[in-house]
Amino acid sequence: MAFAPLAAVPAPEPGFGPWPVNLERVDGELVLAGHKISDLADEGTPLYLVDENDMRDRARAWVHAIGDGDVYYAGKSFLTPGVARWMMSEGLCIDTASEGELRTALAGGVPGERIGLHGNSKSDATLRLALESGVGRIVIDSPGEVDQLAGIAAEMGVVAPCFVRVTTGVHAGGHDFIATAHEDQKFGLSLATGAAQRVVTAISANPHLEFLGLHSHIGSQILDSEGFAAAAAAVMDFAAELIGMGIDVPEVDLGGGYGIQYTGLDPKPAIEIDMIAGIRSAIDAACQRTGIPVPRLSIEPGRSISGPAGMTLYRVGATKDVMTDDGVRRYVSVDGGMSDNIRPALYGADYTALLVRESDADLVPSRVVGMHCESGDIVVRDVALAADVSRGDLLLVAATGAYGRSMASNYNMVRRPGVLAVSEDGTSWLVRPETWDDVLGIFPDC
Structure with missing residues (x-):
């Protein structure tokens, strides 16, 4: 299917714009502070990632400035x-x-x-x-x-x-x-x-x-x-x-x-x-x-x-091409959404995303959407993603360190993601992932 031009912008590669300073692409794969993102995904997705040293550096910059x-x-x-x-x-x-x-x-x-x-x-x-x-x-x-x-x-x-x-x-x-x-x-x-x-x-x-x-x-x-x-x-x-x-x-x-x-x-x-x-x-x-x-x-x-020190890691589920008044847009559904980042639905906030693996496929206009029962459940409204994105792929969304986890909810009875701090010295949980016992434990008859 041919894609007509739509308002989709390729995400900047690591080292530019909204990405943490210690994110880079090594041998075709995204790596944070020496840790492969695909390895971090073994902790489960969705997953918030925080570049500890980047966050500390940004804090020190304000102290120095004042x-x-x-x-x-x-x-x-x-x-x-x-x-x-x-x-x-x-x-x-x-x-x-x-x-x-x-x-x-x-x-x-x-x-x-x-x-x-x-x-x-x-x-x-x-x-x-x-x-x-x-x-x-x-x-x-x-x-x-x-x-x-x-x-x-x-x-x-x-x-x-x-x-x-x-x-x-x-x-x-x-x-x-x-x-x-x-x-x-x-x-x-x-x-x-x-x-x-x-x-x-x-x-x-x-x-x-x-x-x-x-x-x-x-x-x-x-x-x-x-x-x-x-x-x-x-x-x-x-x-x-x-x-x-x-x-x-x-x-x-x-x-x-x-x-x-x-x-x-x-x-x-x-x-x-x-x-x-x-x-x-x-x-x-x-x-x-x-x-x-x-x-x-x-x-x-x-x-x-x-904000810039944090990212959200998702796994892709379904994808489909949808006709619009201006052409064709690919909808890429992920395993999180407005429960882990309400800002796009609440404020119309814009974000960007990168495919964790490297791809030589053409870029196509895409919209990253969540798994919730809401048409407004949008993660990234407009972004150009590789045409071969498919089920099981990993997507990384930038600049979610502020207000992502803070405003997260259990809408549709999902579990809120954990927050993993990442540095050259290792990884540690800032917030552990919720379990089903956490979600169901609030009900007295459960």
């Missing part, structure tokens, strides 16, 4: 006790957004003072655990949280360390669902309406709370410092207002959202040191303009550390 400041790894992107230990050993703190993430960081041996806690709906139990653990910061996200936290801190006889998350109105990044700085959404306290000022004032007046700084997060998948610089200017203007009221602002956290490449067509993001330079320049300019002291800077990268 210099005299703090890097909080955004645990929501992918967090295990092992990852928490990696990040801590590279000089990072851990940012958590739930009781589960907080407990995971603590289980990894992270000291409380190196943990931050976010969340727009924190339970009493979560706040109590945070205070018992001595976390370094609790980010206030709503007015009612002030009295909630103060009451728990008073009961425990401690002073709670507080940041206030502000809504600057600066929107940067991708899909609306991952934009977090416009007014009509659930996160933060508005600068424009005065809500942020009222909350900071209330914290400063409460003996059981300590105001430590301002927090801003403007979105996700941001590729340069322009948006961060605009947000920094708005935050610093507010800081000058607070200082004029007699309230010190010792630290400013400009959040995360630093982007990565997912396909060969995506633009390269600014390197870490250039991103931080742009942010610091905006902060310095605002401080000179307003005459206030330069605050300590902290940031919260997650995706930019875990």
Whole structure:
């Protein structure tokens, strides 16, 4: 069957774009840190793979870039006790957004003072655990949280360390669902309406709370410092207002959202040191303009550390050619899907894939789809794959280290994949694969 031209792009080979730095093709086969991907597949598929040294290198790059400041790894992107230990050993703190993430960081041996806690709906139990653990910061996200936290801190006889998350109105990044700085959404306290000022004032007046700084997060998948610089200017203007009221602002956290490449067509993001330079320049300019002291800077990268270091390995099941309005597309079904990567269905996110073995066959427009009972169960929307891809072949999908396992589900009662850390020294499980006993064990009558 002849294939008409469709919008399918060949995946970049290892060494380019979204692939981990230690992935290469050796004698025709993909190899990660000296381990053949086909050998790693013996652990079972689907399988998440993490290039440990690549992830550590990306973490160190942020620490080097910020210099005299703090890097909080955004645990929501992918967090295990092992990852928490990696990040801590590279000089990072851990940012958590739930009781589960907080407990995971603590289980990894992270000291409380190196943990931050976010969340727009924190339970009493979560706040109590945070205070018992001595976390370094609790980010206030709503007015009612002030009295909630103060009451728990008073009961425990401690002073709670507080940041206030502000809504600057600066929107940067991708899909609306991952934009977090416009007014009509659930996160933060508005600068424009005065809500942020009222909350900071209330914290400063409460003996059981300590105001430590301002927090801003403007979105996700941001590729340069322009948006961060605009947000920094708005935050610093507010800081000058607070200082004029007699309230010190010792630290400013400009959040995360630093982007990565997912396909060969995506633009390269600014390197870490250039991103931080742009942010610091905006902060310095605002401080000179307003005459206030330069605050300590902290940031919260997650995706930019875990995303490119991770991949998902699938085994091909059925393939079939489907007529479209523009020609013929090959559908390549794999043994995972939206249960191990919801982002294509949720955000329309694009990914790319490579055939693990080498092939001399012509490339054909293909769509990699999952095994779930949903037409929207798409893994890679458009990619050129070898025409001889068939049942049993292995496919590797790039840049799934962030939010793949974190957002995974048991939809259609599938087992969630394990996460295997790979380095030149060997392999180890960060998350073991789920068993059928794990899946069925939640039912009391099973």
